Amino acid sequence: MNHFVYREKELYCEDIPVRRIAEKVGTPLYIYSHATLKRHFKAFSDAFKGVDSLICFSAKANTSLAVLRLFSNFGGGLDIVSGGELYRGLKAGFSPEKIVYSGVGKRIDEIDYALETDILMFNIESLEELDLINKRAGIIKKKARISIRVNPDVDPRTHPYISTGMKKNKFGINNEFAVKGYKTAMGLENVKIVGIDCHIGSQITEIKPFVEALHSLKLLIKNLEDYGININYLDMGGGLGITYNDEAPPQPAEYAGAIKKYLGRTKLKLILEPGRVIVGNAGVLVTKVLYRKSTDVKEFIIVDAGMNDLVRPTLYKAFHAIKPVVVSGEGEIVADIVGPICESGDFLALDRYVQRVHQGDLLAVMSAGAYGFVMSSNYCSRLRIPEVMVRDDKFYVVRKRQKYEDLTRDENIPSFL
Numbered sequence: 155m156n157h158f159v160y161r162e163k164e165l166y167c168e169d170i171p172v173r174r175i176a177e178k179v180g181t182p183l184y185i186y187s188h189a190t191l192k193r194h195f196k197a198f199s200d201a202f203k204g205v206d207s208l209i210c211f212s213a214k215a216n217t218s219l220a221v222l223r224l225f226s227n228f229g230g231g232l233d234i235v236s237g238g239e240l241y242r243g244l245k246a247g248f249s250p251e252k253i254v255y256s257g258v259g260k261r262i263d264e265i266d267y268a269l270e271t272d273i274l275m276f277n278i279e280s281l282e283e284l285d286l287i288n289k290r291a292g293i294i295k296k297k298a299r300i301s302i303r304v305n306p307d308v309d310p311r312t313h314p315y316i317s318t319g320m321k322k323n324k325f326g327i328n329n330e331f332a333v334k335g336y337k338t339a340m341g342l343e344n345v346k347i348v349g350i351d352c353h354i355g356s357q358i359t360e361i362k363p364f365v366e367a368l369h370s371l372k373l374l375i376k377n378l379e380d381y382g383i384n385i386n387y388l389d390m391g392g393g394l395g396i397t398y399n400d401e402a403p404p405q406p407a408e409y410a411g412a413i414k415k416y417l418g419r420t421k422l423k424l425i426l427e428p429g430r431v432i433v434g435n436a437g438v439l440v441t442k443v444l445y446r447k448s449t450d451v452k453e454f455i456i457v458d459a460g461m462n463d464l465v466r467p468t469l470y471k472a473f474h475a476i477k478p479v480v481v482s483g484e485g486e487i488v489a490d491i492v493g494p495i496c497e498s499g500d501f502l503a504l505d506r507y508v509q510r511v512h513q514g515d516l517l518a519v520m521s522a523g524a525y526g527f528v529m530s531s532n533y534c535s536r537l538r539i540p541e542v543m544v545r546d547d548k549f550y551v552v553r554k555r556q557k558y559e560d561l562t563r564d565e566n567i568p569s570f571l
């Protein structure tokens with residue numbers, strides 16, 4: 155069931171008109187539907203029923219404490235990529251034994267923090283990182299549980315910026331070096347091999363690349379067994395795509411079915427790191443029309459949300475549907491929907507059919523729950539915008555709008571000035 159639907163020409167989130175929230179909280183703002191978040195998480199985890207599995211939500215997609223708390227309440231784990239995400243995860247209530255840590259550039263302080271917290275495992279992305287983690291674990295007197303993130307050289311056929319499992323990408327370790335890494339890890343005193351990991355990319359809309367990656371990992375696991383190296387966890391990463399426009403990605407059940415089928419009977423515990431598929435279509439960005447402007451060649455709709463609030467359209471040429479919050483029936487125009495920032499790349503949509511709007515009208519930028527707020531910035535000293543969670547007919551401001559003081563809070567002017 156879709157929880158962003160029109161009732162009597164008004165866009166609702168669950169049982170509240172989006173307009174009412176915007177009037178109370180102001181624009182721009184992000185709105186998340188609790189029911190959708192819950193449904194998506196359940197659909198994904200239910201899809202893996204029957205196999206021993208842990209769903210580690212990928213924090214980077216949406217780090218709102220409220221969103222994280224919801225998933226931790228469901229018994230989920232967390233996939234992190236920084237000390238900051240670990241901090242948030244713990245604050246949200248995730249237990250450390252459900253936290254996995256990926257990322258090519260883990261710093262010493264972050265490694266120490268994760269060791270002290272005793273997280274489930276580090277997904278190692280280079281042999282130098284393996285060496286450092288062993289050393290730090292020795293100093294801290296902890297055993298670091300590790301898996302090696304394998305780069306299986308699979309083409310996920312997605313946007314090049316979010317493809318991660320090909321030879322040319324910086325991520326993971328190729329099969330040959332992975333074996334070397336495991337052999338090295340065997341001899342390291344403060345490291346315990348527990349798993350194997352891969353993450354081949356994001357917004358993947360076919361099953362095939364996942365199966366190819368799994369095939370590659372299975373061969374490697376077999377190979378490792380021959381060396382007496384046994385693995386407990388198989389981490390398949392995230393990457394399942396969603397519908398932004400006309401994509402038809404596999405449903406979680408289909409995705410899980412393919413993985414389960416290909417995996418066969420196994421003692422391995424499966425870890426999944428979904429991000430976008432859980433939160434992407436659970437959120438919208440609501441923005442207000444500031445001005446309209448026509449030129450010989452274009453119609454512009456200038457809105458109060460910019461590329462600093464949602465960078466995906468300009469960064470990846472990503473499509474986000476844009477819907478009127480109140481349907482007027484005035485017909486459509488073709489326009490560029492642009493923000494207030496001084497860059498031509500500051501757009502939410504180009505040459506888009508959209509309802510004819512007027513100053514003050516509200517527009518909803520759909521599918522903005524993943525990589526939306528988390529990628530926002532204070533560029534042009536614009537204030538970070540609020541995040542609201544809707545549950546039934548109530549809404550909760552889960553992050554308030556910044557104030558001007560927040561912009562300069564951490565700054566100092568040296569005394570010589």
Ligand code: LLP
Nearest residue numbers: 212256353356357392393427428429430525
């Ligand atoms: N695990 C790892 C190790 C990852 O690097 C990622 C995403 C995920 C899991 C979750 O992937 P998902 O299920 O969300 O596809 N900012 C880009 C997406 C970057 C994805 C980075 N890694 C965007 O807005 O499309």
